[in-house]
Amino acid sequence: MPSTNSSAKLHKSTIDKTKNSAVLFAFIAATFYALSTPFSKLLLTNLDGTILAGLLYLGAGIGMLAILLVYKVFNLDSSEISLGKSELKYIIAMVLLDIAAPIFLMAGLATTSAANVSLLNNFEIVTTTMIASLVFHEKISKSLGIGIALVTLSTMILSFQREGSLSFSIGSAFVLLACLSWGLENNCTRMLSSKDPKQIVVIKGFGSGLGALGIGLFIGKSLPEPKLLIAALVLGFIAYGFSVYLYVLAQRSLGASKTSAFYAVAPFIGAAASIVVFRELPGLNFWVALAVLALGTYYTNKG
16 A cells, blocks of 8 residues: 555646646747737738737637537547636626727737737736736735736736837837726636636637627728638637637646636747847837846746
8 A cells, every 4th residue: 555655746747737838838839929929910911900819810720629629529528617607797707808908909900010019919818817816816826926016017018109208109009908897707708717728719719809800890890812811720729729728728727817828838939039020120119128038037937
């Protein structure tokens, strides 16, 4: 019969492996999401922002539905718990916030640089963590608190149009509204994280995608040509679908605030990709904000 000490070590080892997997899932999710900023900016040259927002989420829903059907047909992953009526209020809030957030983000992308948007996206960590703490009583460590303060400072530096100017960028305001919407949405998703993540992505994708598309068509916008439509759907599946799937898996072990903290790597990836794709050299405020954000990222992940 195994000793109590051996059982405790085995239990701790299992917990450590689960946490390490969750951290890996969070980093991969952040990387996939980071790619959405520069490539969405490219698509916006030929696509309306509201239509693009809808297609991105619809691509996530279609791709994950195909994966869900494969799981069903081959009877895989039967241990996952399906969503029920008790989660309905969180599902509705999640869908509505996911309609608003990408529309705000596309409006911001249309009027400010992709590199700036990549860094500003980190404000989502602040909103997610503050809501998780105030509403769901998740503990914020001292290091995480310092990290959040530094991330907030970096977004303030980026949000002003140029050095020596007190003129707040409208594009930055839209991005920060997107971050607030996603911060609220992340905490709704947190309440669903014990359920089947594939179902969550399918509902998010079709609900938010069709909602945003409906708004776009209602205000007189039209669908793009097939090659652009397919490109938007594929980007949506990678950056919004598979990314969210991994994000939900990570939340199970890490919680909403800690999972969002690992998303701090996304702006660096997104900013680097944006500089390469658009060959645009950012101004001084970008580099100052980047340095502050790097320090904030260190403290955030330390906490």
